[in-house]
Amino acid sequence: MFELTGQPIDSTALRARLARPDAGACVVFEGWVRNHHAGKPVSRLEYEAFDELARFEGEAITSEAEQEHPGCTVLCVHRTGSLGIGELAVWIGVVSPHRHAAFLACRQVIEEIKRRLPVWKKEHHSGNLAEWVNCTTESVAGRLAPENYYARQASLPEVGAAGQARLAEASVLVVGAGGLGCPAALYLATSGVGRLTLADAGKVEVSNLHRQILFTADDVGAAKATVAAARLRAQNPLVKIEAHASDVTPANVRALVTGRTAVLDCTDNFATRFLLHDACRSAGVPLVSAAVYRFEGELNVFRPDAPGCLHCLWSGRAPGELEAVANCAGAPVFGPAVGVLGVLQAAETLKLILDLVPPRNPPATRLVNLLDLSTQAIERPADPACPVCGNPVSAPPQRTDLPDSAPVVLTAEQLAALGPVRIVALLEPGETLDASTAPAAAMALPMGDLVSVRELAAQGGPLVLTCRHGLRSAALARLFRAEGFRRIYSLGGG
Numbered sequence: 318m319f320e321l322t323g324q325p326i327d328s329t330a331l332r333a334r335l336a337r338p339d340a341g342a343c344v345v346f347e348g349w350v351r352n353h354h355a356g357k358p359v360s361r362l363e364y365e366a367f368d369e370l371a372r373f374e375g376e377a378i379t380s381e382a383e384q385e386h387p388g389c390t391v392l393c394v395h396r397t398g399s400l401g402i403g404e405l406a407v408w409i410g411v412v413s414p415h416r417h418a419a420f421l422a423c424r425q426v427i428e429e430i431k432r433r434l435p436v437w438k439k440e441h442h443s444g445n446l447a448e449w450v451n452c453t454t455e456s457v458a459g460r461l462a463p464e465n466y467y468a469r470q471a472s473l474p475e476v477g478a479a480g481q482a483r484l485a486e487a488s489v490l491v492v493g494a495g496g497l498g499c500p501a502a503l504y505l506a507t508s509g510v511g512r513l514t515l516a517d518a519g520k521v522e523v524s525n526l527h528r529q530i531l532f533t534a535d536d537v538g539a540a541k542a543t544v545a546a547a548r549l550r551a552q553n554p555l556v557k558i559e560a561h562a563s564d565v566t567p568a569n570v571r572a573l574v575t576g577r578t579a580v581l582d583c584t585d586n587f588a589t590r591f592l593l594h595d596a597c598r599s600a601g602v603p604l605v606s607a608a609v610y611r612f613e614g615e616l617n618v619f620r621p622d623a624p625g626c627l628h629c630l631w632s633g634r635a636p637g638e639l640e641a642v643a644n645c646a647g648a649p650v651f652g653p654a655v656g657v658l659g660v661l662q663a664a665e666t667l668k669l670i671l672d673l674v675p676p677r678n679p680p681a682t683r684l685v686n687l688l689d690l691s692t693q694a695i696e697r698p699a700d701p702a703c704p705v706c707g708n709p710v711s712a713p714p715q716r717t718d719l720p721d722s723a724p725v726v727l728t729a730e731q732l733a734a735l736g737p738v739r740i741v742a743l744l745e746p747g748e749t750l751d752a753s754t755a756p757a758a759a760m761a762l763p764m765g766d767l768v769s770v771r772e773l774a775a776q777g778g779p780l781v782l783t784c785r786h787g788l789r790s791a792a793l794a795r796l797f798r799a800e801g802f803r804r805i806y807s808l809g810g811g
């Protein structure tokens with residue numbers, strides 16, 4: 318709940334409104350009018366708001382906090398008009414069965430109110446002097462001058478004032494605020510990338526803390542994107558940081574990617590990686606992608622106009638290698654390995670923005686192994702038959718913006734209920750179609766033959782993929798779902 322009021326705030330009455338028999342904690346924040354600011358004495362304050370807009374935004378902020386911290390009830394009241402020293406300007410109360418969630422939700426509302434609420438304040442100093450102060454920047458204006466913040470970076474001849482201005486104009490999307498996304502976003506923010514958006518639907522878990530360096534133990538349970546954005550704003554208040562605390566889906570990917578200077582793929586799953594890759598390619602945005610497995614990581618920069626895309630890379634890969642990449646969520650990982658790869662992603666992105674990539678660098682997959690400290694560049698050849706960057710056999714289908722609700726992985730019963738279907742068994746090299754494991758009526762295709770699978774999917778009607786363990790067929794079905802094919806499935810268990 319959010320309210321604007323021209324009357325003095327009665328904190329006792331507000332607290333009584335939040336009373337709930339199941340509440341074990343009430344966390345209250347009170348913002349008071351103080352008699353000084355930025356070294357100047359203040360005699361009183363005036364708050365002015367765009368009422369309609371402030372109510373709408375305030376309501377959005379409090380309900381977001383309630384959704385992200387289930388069990389919490391949030392009430393926020395903001396004063397408008399003329400306030401004397403010591404008066405309450407803003408009151409935020411959160412009740413919850415447990416104190417941890419209440420603290421997190423309260424902190425989130427404080428941050429978001431400060432950042433998003435269209436409220437302005439006028440400071441009255443001694444005599445008749447007064448000045449308007451934007452609440453969102455008042456704490457940093459005057460304290461942090463960009464020329465000081467970026468001095469050591471801008472003095473590089475490769476950067477300079479012109480490069481710094483380029484960075485300030487850049488807009489970068491980081492998908493995944495995990496082990497890769499945390500260090501990548503940190504360096505992009507501190508380098509002065511003007512607009513940075515963090516997309517992650519996840520919440521901070523205890524098992525994240527060993528490598529996801531933007532989070533502390535106090536953040537467990539909070540939305541990753543929101544916490545990370547708040548940390549980055551504190552790190553560099555000169556840049557604009559946005560949080561997108563939900564999944565990147567076929568329905569929203571285009572809006573998130575379009576108009577960006579670069580996109581970072583810091584995800585740990587195969588379907589999102591392909592979704593981002595294809596959206597970036599069609600929007601003409603470079604994608605800086607990394608993946609880490611145990612002590613080893615790989616880095617790929619996909620330029621939208623160059624051949625040698627993620628589909629080419631995928632189709633040339635051995636199945637075992639693919640499985641490691643496809644299923645790295647929850648896999649063992651060496652913390653510094655994601656740290657190094659995330660920082661490399663930031664460096665490659667900054668080089669793209671500053672136009673510092675050597676022009677003759679052929680597309681390559683860069684491998685970094687932290688166990689033997691070796692690095693390797695493997696040329697990334699383009700597949701001339703690639704349906705995405707080569708000469709496609711058939712044009713990729715029109716993607717739909719509809720979310721898919723049908724499960725990707727089917728049980729045998731669900732398969733039977735589908736009626737007549739086409740079943741494709743995906744075979745590894747040397748494997749043959751085995752009547753005891755593959756369902757009747759299955760036809761066989763080599764595992765890497767994406768083009769044929771795409772053609773079959775484009776013909777319409779339900780298409781069911783199987784493979785020996787059911788892992789790669791499920792990954793592939795998700796990939797095609799993400800591309801807009803809504804009637805493609807994988808048979809559970811292979």
Ligand SMILES: [Zn+2]
Nearest residue numbers: 626629703706
């Ligand atoms: Zn390709």
